[in-house]
Amino acid sequence: MHRQGRPVLAMFPVRDGSAKSVFESPLGWRQVTAFAHRGDVLGLEDLDGQAHCTSAVAMQDTHCCVVPVETARAHLLSAEYREPMRSTLRRNAERERTLLVAIGSMKAAQRLAMLLLDLAGEQRRRGNAGAALTLAMSRNDMASYLGLTLETVSRLLARFATVGLITVRQRQLRIIDPAGLCSVYEDPERVPLRPPQPVTDSPSACAPGPARLDTTQGIHAAGTSVA
């Protein structure tokens, strides 16, 4: 694909698979700044520079097209492709800023909920409507993206699962209660409680708000059941 600092030779629409964008700061700190799936374009942001400012790393077997810079830049001016390309650029910039704010001022659970909702949304946007996600990235990648540690991500996923928001098994993830996840994303307080008192059977412990969580009560929080 492309590496940070290397000259810009092409952009790479992802045909199949998935990749992450990794940025290495001047001091050597490394952080995942974006995830790309089928339909996303790697190296798009760097088109009007000389050198790539991130590196792309595949997270699985991934195929992508290679569009040489001249062609790509021509597309940027063409009537046909200009708008979609710019729109994508804007969406990515917006997402990066949102991520900045998230890392800067939201709690870990909120950030993770954000990521999950985002991944689900992207998957929906590209056709796969099912609520079942297959995470291509490792816990470490998620943690890096969110400014957390892999342990925290793991623990939070477990907590999300025990309160019935999702089910996880390794990299198979299913969102059970999108509205609930969303309210976790929105409300700093609504962090899934750590086992406060060993509840007997109470239908999930989401506390205060109106938060119309549509009585998804039959949550058999045993975790791990989905295929």
Place this chain on the structure above:
Amino acid sequence: MHRQGRPVLAMFPVRDGSAKSVFESPLGWRQVTAFAHRGDVLGLEDLDGQAHCTSAVAMQDTHCCVVPVETARAHLLSAEYREPMRSTLRRNAERERTLLVAIGSMKAAQRLAMLLLDLAGEQRRRGNAGAALTLAMSRNDMASYLGLTLETVSRLLARFATVGLITVRQRQLRIIDPAGLCSVYEDPERVPLRPPQPVTDSPSACAPGPARLDTTQGIHAAGTSVA
């Protein structure tokens, strides 16, 4: 100036004074994403969109030029201005990414050191070579930019001062030991110790650099003087 969401009508080179760029996330979280001083250009990043994606807020009496979009976009294509403008755009993007990584994985003291060094560098870049900085932004702004609270910023500045890295009095700041600050920025461990023992006169605890701290005390300068 310009407000997030409003149509892009112009870009605004800062002639005098200073401003901050504020981004408001979809959920209403607000965060300072950049500081602009004389010579910087507000709204530059939004030139090829319809709407501004941040708001600019002056931090003091500030004058800036108004370059209408058509003119600005023309400049982006002209041989004369294209390169400097793009170079600025790249620098800003790089800085924003570096900030992301900083907030995501560096300690509070490192981030603050980064900001101070950055401000000093910018000031040097625009001529004012003196080591005396006048912070235009409030502690709150710094905190927001760095993903911290104002109290933490205040405490860290105090600690920086007690170990001889800087002197601060309100918004008058002087970097005494650039090398020491730099090593704080680079090394997560080298956080200025909380007052271990009040040193009498020992040349401070900054290790590797030459660390020539020339005891500049007694800076008394009233703020706000510009027209």
Place this chain on the structure above:
DNA sequence: CGTTATTTTGAAGACCATCAATTACGGTGG
């Protein structure tokens, strides 16, 4: 089937946020 990487889970405590109270500063008006 052994080996390695990834993930989970636990326990301890660092770091920073939060709450609260005090001090400093700038402006206003008596």
Place this chain on the structure above:
DNA sequence: CCACCGTAATTGATGGTCTTCAAAATAACG
């Protein structure tokens, strides 16, 4: 000039969130 007020900044005490270190369990791989 000084009392008054509001904003900004400092400082302290407390505890929650998250990191860190460590170990076990699970999955992936040759």
